Amino acid sequence: MNPNRELSHHTLVALVENRAGVLARVTDLIARRGYNIISLAVAPTNDDSLSRITIVVDVEKAPLEQIVKQLFKLINVIEIAELAPADAITRELVLATVEFTPENAAALDDVLARAAGHVLVQERTETSLTVSAGGSSAQIDALGAALSVFSVVHFQRTGQVALPKLGQSVPIMRAR
Amino acid sequence: MTAPERLNGAEALIKSLEMEGVEVVFGYPGGAILPVYDPLLDGKLRHVLVRHEQGAGHMAEGYAHATGRPGVCIVTSGPAATNIVTPLADAMLDSVPMVCITGQVSLGAIGTDAFQECDTTGITRSITKHNYLVTRAQDIPGVVREAFHIATTGRPGPVLIDIPKDLVDANNPDSYFDFDWPEVPELPGYRPVLTPRDDVVTEAVDLMLAARRPVLYVGGGVLKARGANVVLELAEMLGIPVVTTLMARGAFPDDHELCLGMPGMHGQFTAITAIQECDLLVAMGSRFDDRVTGKVATFAPDAKVIHVDIDPAEHGKVRLPQVAVAGDCRIVMELMVEEIKQRGPEAQADIAPWRQKVSGWQEKYPLTYKQSAPGEGLKPQYVVERLRDLSPADTIVCSGVGQHQMFASQYWKFNYPYTWINSGGLGTMGFAVPAAVGAKVGMPDRTVWAIDGDGCFQMTAQELITASIERIPIKVAIMNNGNLGMVRQWQQLFYDERYSEVELGQDLPNYVQWAQSMGCVAFRVEETSEVDEIIERANAINDRPVVVEFRLVEEENVYPMVSAGASNSDVIVDPSQQAALEAERAAKATDQSSDGFPTSIADTHQNASS
The missing domain is CATH 3.40.50.1220 (TPP-binding domain)
Structure with missing residues (x-):
């Protein structure tokens, strides 16, 4: 994992109308500039006429400001903000299926025990198990690294979601 | 309180356009939009039948530029929608208010590679201010209202409404509903700021x-x-x-x-x-x-x-x-x-010293060109000057893209707003003729001249048939230099005079015959001495379109010019002025100007580094 990832990775959070095609409008705008989306999470809010989109993009600060303004111009985007890592609570979920042998089962249990705070075993057979884990992206990265010595069959991350920390005054562009 | 009208989607669409105050639509029928063309017969809208969907789009733009009201076009699905992509992109870059209605295959057929199906909203997503795929007939009035609101407010732009055929099909019982003309909707994500802090x-x-x-x-x-x-x-x-x-x-x-x-x-x-x-x-x-x-x-x-x-x-x-x-x-x-x-x-x-300095430049470096000798062909600058001086002061000028566009912009005197209509952002060759048709439809009492290049003219000339049949008497000046002049200029200056695929030839097509065959009065002007007379004759015709082919010198460059990627401080002026300008620059570079203004960035940098 690139230790400098947070320097160029930025998190955008957008509140959008929950309608057909809105996600495509948002991702198109990023894609046409050739920027890669690192992760994307989208789901309705508690008000199901609205959705919240969290996008982690690999873009320097300056072009990102322009992207944020362009995204805000989309008719269906109601508000949008860029969250600096220090200003945000971020969480991600992963489901991982790992195969093990009688020889390394204990070592795997040891890894899971050390991560007990955020890892839950969802399913287990004689030779494999599926765990879920929730945490910061760094914690998920660490879990991935720890599991990589075993045979990882699936490692399915949800992508990061984020909200501003309480009391943080994050500049939010909002249709008045 | 009258009982609500029970309409089907097609009738509701036409009625919604009328409710929006639309008077004219530019369009072309076809399979998926067929049901909309039936109630069109009974309504109040004027429909201008174009000869290519691109023409409909540029006419809608020309109409919008000239009148300030949104231009409206209606075309069918598939190839018609892709043909109108260029005008949409053009309107997007030049912030032109426009509403484009496209037919779409029936809802159930979408995604099946049906006949004349394409992903119109997907294709046009990045070249419209907003677009819609309508999925219920009863949504049509609200979508039309929203579309016009979005197209005309804030920074204006094109809005596309894609309507599947079954929603407007009179034989589909589900396409009928009680028509209700809604208020302008509140859009939670769209509130343009008009008043500054x-x-x-x-x-x-x-x-x-x-x-x-x-x-x-x-x-x-x-x-x-x-x-x-x-x-x-x-x-x-x-x-x-x-x-x-x-x-x-x-x-x-x-x-x-x-x-x-x-x-x-x-x-x-x-x-x-x-x-x-x-x-x-x-x-x-x-x-x-x-x-x-x-x-x-x-x-x-x-x-x-x-x-x-x-x-x-x-x-x-x-x-x-x-x-x-x-x-x-x-x-x-x-x-x-x-x-x-x-x-x-x-x-x-x-700011008096500044004003004085500015006037000094104006006196020293005005626009200038050298008149051609008899038999050499006409100078484009001269043609624009004569068109300007012999046409009404409030004439609307439309242009294509290239040298003729620059000459028109430079040498016409624009003293009234909304008299200059061109494709600035996208640089769409072929814009002039259909835009002029649209402008004339919107402003029927004004003289409308399209100043077009020969290359541009060949791209959209068929809309002169539209103009003839619909009695839209525009005037077209073809600046025929037989070349893609701007490309030729760049090849001359930046590609070592290696001319690659820029020569169109002045003689084919025969523009006069072509224009006549499209119902226009047509003239050819070859000598400077004939220019005024023919322009006056063209200006006197007001019942049909006129085309004047001006035979230009083949080689004439547009000056001033800033080379691509160069600093504006290194602008090149007309060859007759360039030596004086260079002498002035050299003098300023060695001797810091006495009035304390650095004359250019180049000088500033030189001084800073020396």
């Missing part, structure tokens, strides 16, 4: 009053805001020199003593140089297009920037402004005028 206006006025070398850089946003009269008031109040961009020609009268003309790649020397040397650049509805700025790093190097734009995404997109004003140009300028009045004339710094 007071404090930024004050900040801007502070800079404007303190500036010693200000320039007002007027862009198309002023026209979109219907702000021409206010820009005149503001400029006169401050005595501030004004440049009008390609999209803003006519927003400020060319004959006004404060008008420096067009800036940019083929702008006037004074307009370009005044920007380079100003200490304050007031950008009013302009967007720092690369054709204006040249090399951005050396653009207006000493200037503080005030950037007024209704679209906040323009602020800092190219150049970081000292003061960013988000708002409608007209409203912002009205507030500025008010505030400047309150502060009184003594609040402004003395």
Whole structure:
């Protein structure tokens, strides 16, 4: 994992109308500039006429400001903000299926025990198990690294979601 | 209270357009849009049947440019939708209010590769301000209302409505509903800011009053805001020199003593140089297009920037402004005028020396060209001058893209707003003829000249058939130099005169015969001595379209010129003036100018590094 990832990775959070095609409008705008989306999470809010989109993009600060303004111009985007890592609570979920042998089962249990705070075993057979884990992206990265010595069959991350920390005054562009 | 009308989707669409005040639509029928064309027969809308869907789109644009009202076009699905992609992109880049209705295959057939199916909303997503795929007939009135609202407010632009055939099919019982014309909807994510914050206006006025070398850089946003009269008031109040961009020609009268003309790649020397040397650049509805700025790093190097734009995404997109004003140009300028009045004339710094310097450039480096000798072919500049002088002052001029466009912009005198219609952002060859048709439909009492290139003309000439049959008497000047002139100019200057695929030939097609076959009166002019007479005859015809082919010299370059990627300070002027300019630059480079102004960024850099 690139230790400098947070320097160029930025998190955008957008509140959008929950309608057909809105996600495509948002991702198109990023894609046409050739920027890669690192992760994307989208789901309705508690008000199901609205959705919240969290996008982690690999873009320097300056072009990102322009992207944020362009995204805000989309008719269906109601508000949008860029969250600096220090200003945000971020969480991600992963489901991982790992195969093990009688020889390394204990070592795997040891890894899971050390991560007990955020890892839950969802399913287990004689030779494999599926765990879920929730945490910061760094914690998920660490879990991935720890599991990589075993045979990882699936490692399915949800992508990061984020909200501003309480009391943080994050500049939010909002249709008045 | 009358009982609600029970309409089907097609009838509701036509009725909605009528409710929006639409008087004319430009269109072309076909499979998926067929059901809409039936109730069209019974309604009040005028339909102009084009010969290619691209024509419908540019006509809608020309209509919108000339009238300020949204242009409307209706075409079918698939290839018709892809044919109208170019006008949509054009309208997007030039912020033209336009509503485009496309037919779509029936809802159930979408995604099955049905006949004439394409993903219209997907294809047009990035070239429309917004687009819709309607999925229920009863949504049609609301979507139409929203579409017109979005197209015409804030920064205007094109909006597309894609309507599946079954929603407008009179044989489909599900397409009927009780018609209800809704209020303009509240859109939670769309609330354009028209009125700026007071404090930024004050900040801007502070800079404007303190500036010693200000320039007002007027862009198309002023026209979109219907702000021409206010820009005149503001400029006169401050005595501030004004440049009008390609999209803003006519927003400020060319004959006004404060008008420096067009800036940019083929702008006037004074307009370009005044920007380079100003200490304050007031950008009013302009967007720092690369054709204006040249090399951005050396653009207006000493200037503080005030950037007024209704679209906040323009602020800092190219150049970081000292003061960013988000708002409608007209409203912002009205507030500025008010505030400047309150502060009184003594609040402004003395800009007389600056005005004098600017006038000096105007005298020294006016637009100029060398008249051709008899038998050589006509000079395009001369043709534009004669068209200008022999046509009514409020003539609407449309142009294509290339050398003729630049000559038209340079040599016409635009003294009224909405008299210049061209494709500035997208640079769409073939724009002129259909745009002129649209403009004439919107402004039937005005003379409309399309000044077109021979290459451009061949792209959309078929719309002259539309003009003849629909009795839309436009006039077309074909500037026939037998070449893709602008490309040829670049190959001459930057590709070592290696001419690659730029020669069209002057003799094929036979433009006069072609125009006549399309129902036009047609003339060919070969000699300078014939120019006036033929233009007068063309201007006297008002019952059918006229085409005048002007046989030009094959080689004529547009000057001034800033080479691609070069600094505006290195602008090249007409060959007859270039030696004097270079001598002046050399003298200034060795001897710091006595009035204390560095003459150009190049000089400043040299001095700084020596």
